[in-house]
Amino acid sequence: MKKKENILAVRKVTYAVVAAVIALIYFGAAYITEFKMSEGIAAFPGAFLWIAENLMPDEQAISRIPKILSKLLETTLLSVAVTVFAAVCAFLFSLLGTRTTKINPIIGKAVRIVAAFFRNVPDVVWAMLLMFSFGQNILTGFLALFFTTFGLLTRAFIETIDEVSSSCVEALNATGANFIQCVFQGIIPSSLTGIVSWVLYMIETNIRSSTLIGMLTATGIGYLFDMYYKMLQFPSAGLIVLFMVILVIVIEGISNKIRRVIM
Amino acid sequence: MDMAIQLTGIEKSRNGKIRVRAKSKSNTAIKLLIFVLLAISVIALLTFDYKDIDLGKAIADTFANIKTVFLAPKLSRGTLADILYQLLVTFCLGALSTVFGMILAFFCSLLCAQNIADKRIANVVKSIVAFVRAVPTVLWVLIFAISAGLGSVAAVLGLTFHSFAYLTKVYAEAIEEIDSGTIEALRASGAGFWQIITQAILPSSLSYMVAWTFMRFEINFTNAVAMGAAAGAGGIGFNLFMAGSFYFDLREMGALTYIVVIAVVLLEMLSTKIKSKAK
Amino acid sequence: MAILKFENVSKVYDNTTKALNDISFSLEEGEFVSIIGPSGAGKSTILRCCNRLIDITEGKIWFDGKDVTAMNKKELRAVRTKTGMIFQHYNLVERLSVMENVLHGKLGQKSTLAGMAGIYSEEEKLEAFNILRGLDLADQTYKRCDELSGGQKQRVGIARAIMQQPKLILCDEPIASLDPKSSKVIMDHLSNINKRDNITCLVNLHQVDVAMKYSKRIIGVTGGRIVFDGPPEKLDIKTVHKIYQSNDSDLITDVKVGA
Numbered sequence: 052m053k054k055k056e057n058i059l060a061v062r063k064v065t066y067a068v069v070a071a072v073i074a075l076i077y078f079g080a081a082y083i084t085e086f087k088m089s090e091g092i093a094a095f096p097g098a099f100l101w102i103a104e105n106l107m108p109d110e111q112a113i114s115r116i117p118k119i120l121s122k123l124l125e126t127t128l129l130s131v132a133v134t135v136f137a138a139v140c141a142f143l144f145s146l147l148g149t150r151t152t153k154i155n156p157i158i159g160k161a162v163r164i165v166a167a168f169f170r171n172v173p174d175v176v177w178a179m180l181l182m183f184s185f186g187q188n189i190l191t192g193f194l195a196l197f198f199t200t201f202g203l204l205t206r207a208f209i210e211t212i213d214e215v216s217s218s219c220v221e222a223l224n225a226t227g228a229n230f231i232q233c234v235f236q237g238i239i240p241s242s243l244t245g246i247v248s249w250v251l252y253m254i255e256t257n258i259r260s261s262t263l264i265g266m267l268t269a270t271g272i273g274y275l276f277d278m279y280y281k282m283l284q285f286p287s288a289g290l291i292v293l294f295m296v297i298l299v300i301v302i303e304g305i306s307n308k309i310r311r312v313i314m
Numbered sequence: 315m316d317m318a319i320q321l322t323g324i325e326k327s328r329n330g331k332i333r334v335r336a337k338s339k340s341n342t343a344i345k346l347l348i349f350v351l352l353a354i355s356v357i358a359l360l361t362f363d364y365k366d367i368d369l370g371k372a373i374a375d376t377f378a379n380i381k382t383v384f385l386a387p388k389l390s391r392g393t394l395a396d397i398l399y400q401l402l403v404t405f406c407l408g409a410l411s412t413v414f415g416m417i418l419a420f421f422c423s424l425l426c427a428q429n430i431a432d433k434r435i436a437n438v439v440k441s442i443v444a445f446v447r448a449v450p451t452v453l454w455v456l457i458f459a460i461s462a463g464l465g466s467v468a469a470v471l472g473l474t475f476h477s478f479a480y481l482t483k484v485y486a487e488a489i490e491e492i493d494s495g496t497i498e499a500l501r502a503s504g505a506g507f508w509q510i511i512t513q514a515i516l517p518s519s520l521s522y523m524v525a526w527t528f529m530r531f532e533i534n535f536t537n538a539v540a541m542g543a544a545a546g547a548g549g550i551g552f553n554l555f556m557a558g559s560f561y562f563d564l565r566e567m568g569a570l571t572y573i574v575v576i577a578v579v580l581l582e583m584l585s586t587k588i589k590s591k592a593k
Numbered sequence: 594m595a596i597l598k599f600e601n602v603s604k605v606y607d608n609t610t611k612a613l614n615d616i617s618f619s620l621e622e623g624e625f626v627s628i629i630g631p632s633g634a635g636k637s638t639i640l641r642c643c644n645r646l647i648d649i650t651e652g653k654i655w656f657d658g659k660d661v662t663a664m665n666k667k668e669l670r671a672v673r674t675k676t677g678m679i680f681q682h683y684n685l686v687e688r689l690s691v692m693e694n695v696l697h698g699k700l701g702q703k704s705t706l707a708g709m710a711g712i713y714s715e716e717e718k719l720e721a722f723n724i725l726r727g728l729d730l731a732d733q734t735y736k737r738c739d740e741l742s743g744g745q746k747q748r749v750g751i752a753r754a755i756m757q758q759p760k761l762i763l764c765d766e767p768i769a770s771l772d773p774k775s776s777k778v779i780m781d782h783l784s785n786i787n788k789r790d791n792i793t794c795l796v797n798l799h800q801v802d803v804a805m806k807y808s809k810r811i812i813g814v815t816g817g818r819i820v821f822d823g824p825p826e827k828l829d830i831k832t833v834h835k836i837y838q839s840n841d842s843d844l845i846t847d848v849k850v851g852a
Contacts, residue, residue: 227701
């Protein structure tokens with residue numbers, strides 16, 4: 052009984068400490084960023100009112116539907132293409148980086164460092180950097196998303212392969228199979244579902260990210276939104292938000308369905 | 315005859331040879347999916363409007379720029395102390411939105427975790443969360459900026475919204491992992507809703523939640539950098555934007571990028587550590 | 594002639610941990626030998642040195658009269674095709690069919706391209722099917738391996754090894770993850786292969802009673818050294834305690850060893 056009370060006391064102290072830390076983070080961060088809770092709360096009604104008002108498109112917005120849809124299609128195609136090409140490159144790269152294939156520990160380390168570099172340089176930096184050389188072009192967004200996706204997927208694939216393929220590759224090695232045979236008969240069949248699941252996730256993520264990149268590189272749906280927004284044509288901007296939501300939810304639904312089938 | 319008996323169980327494929335593969339819907343589905351994705355990608359690349367870009371020159375320029383950015387970084391506008399303060403601002407934007415998102419998500423996850431919540435309420439909450447998650451962070455920031463103006467308030471609210479939606483999903487999954495027997499036993503002993511939460515749910519899923527929350531903080535930090543650049547939210551992201559799109563100072567961009575990358579790598583290391591401890 | 598011979602073999606990990614310390618023994622063709630010892634004693638390392646899944650630090654290993662330690666990639670591949678291996682966790686490609694996993698035993702003898710695409714001749718497929726039938730797996734031929742039970746998976750592992758037509762089969766804790774009934778089936782199959790096809794078997798076990806029942810010779814390993822090498826009759830309780838570094842009271846295995 053005494054022990055139980057002890058546990059409860061410890062638990063209470065833990066909760067108190069967690070609450071205190073959270074409060075401390077809040078006050079410190081609010082001070083530094085000049086965030087005011089009152090302004091924050093005051094902004095809510097305005098934002099929701101905006102959504103409620105502008106999700107109903109006006110005539111001008113309706114006349115822009117074809118343009119919006121074509122840009123949205125472009126964004127979707129871009130996200131799929133970027134993810135697929137990054138996935139192919141990342142898969143080849145991750146074969147060099149896994150411990151499973153035992154290619155060479157130094158190469159493996161180098162691969163992981165390169166992947167970390169591409170993953171951690173923010174996509175906005177890539178976007179601005181590529182703006183200098185590619186200008187307002189769809190390739191700017193393509194490459195900016197490609198670099199970060201490549202870095203992220205390389206790490207994800209290395210982890211997947213190390214987790215699910217290392218045991219069967221050991222067995223195939225023991226039968227005398229060579230590297231390429233191990234890849235095609237061992238690594239690909241065993242890790243493919245994991246890899247596909249990551250690709251689906253990245254397609255979703257990239258659709259959202261491409262909006263941001265579009266704003267910086269003046270391309271795609273992000274640019275369209277930015278333009279309507281700055282011209283204060285909110286119903287058109289609202290329509291983009293609405294379509295975006297539908298697109299992302301549909302893609303999420305499809306991905307979840309595919310995941311269930313392939314597992 | 316003897317041979318026929320021995321071979322019961324062996325199957326031939328359409329070309330008359332002995333079949334080797336398993337009949338499995340999922341293998342067909344994966345092949346189909348890969349084919350479709352590759353087809354979409356090829357079509358995409360063929361139909362994009364490239365506006366007659368000089369690819370050779372663009373690539374050469376890119377390499378030259380990458381070289382300048384990453385091999386010759388130099389801070390010329392503002393001292394290192396100024397920049398580090400801006401980094402701290404970005405850090406705090408991320409922290410604030412994580413804290414808000416966490417608190418909101420905790421209560422919402424209680425409303426939509428299958429094993430404790432009412433089904434109808436859960437469905438409503440889940441739909442709202444799906445909607446919130448589907449809108450890109452930058453759009454949330456800009457929507458809030460209409461009423462709050464561009465700045466830290468809009469940035470924090472925008473970032474909060476997305477983290478809230480993400481964490482609600484994660485927390486709900488954590489709560490759903492809890493053995494239903496534990497909750498039933500408590501309910502049977504007469505424990506109320508809040509008692510169940512403090513006695514069963516918090517103790518068993520807290521460490522998991524902490525790990526995910528920290529991971530979300532990592533994402534919020536990078537998002538805060540992006541918001542600074544794309545939506546004028548302040549912090550080091552804004553410095554990056556000014557260096558890149560206003561002063562065209564590649565070397566300054568390089569220095570700022572290195573600072574961001576170092577911060578992200580440190581956070582990633584910390585996050586991995588927390589994650590392995592939580593398991 | 595000895596099929597496998599270890600000469601003063603040592604293995605050091607990360608320049609510090611000594612996993613094997615001056616190991617010497619040899620296997621005659623057709624022998625069924627068990628290696629017993631506590632976990633971490635170096636049993637797995639010994640097996641993985643035989644086909645160089647792990648490279649040794651010192652000493653020499655001879656397989657079929659040839660020095661394994663000095664081989665290039667191609668020669669090593671030839672040795673591996675002649676050595677079957679069975680694992681504690683079966684190490685199958687779970688998403689492929691039972692048939693495909695058995696046919697993997699032929700990969701080492703195939704060209705890169707044929708192996709990569711998984712193209713096998715009709716004779717090879719028939720051979721695989723016959724092996725499966727011999728292991729009572731004919732009905733599972735077209736199932737995916739992740740649909741099988743542990744005992745069935747291990748039989749697929751054995752089928753893959755037999756498919757190689759090996760001279761030597763290395764078994765790394767083949768029954769450590771199985772229930773007693775499946776364990777018996779697996780050990781009986783291994784013993785059967787050994788007698789029928791005259792394939793040499795080197796088996797890591799941690800159940801002393803199983804080792805005593807199935808093998809003609811037992812090697813006891815502890816701390817990376819061989820402390821016993823002889824027939825089961827010679828293994829007395831004192832030696833068992835020496836191998837497991839235990840006292841009379843804390844050994845769980847209830848062994849009836851020769852007095």
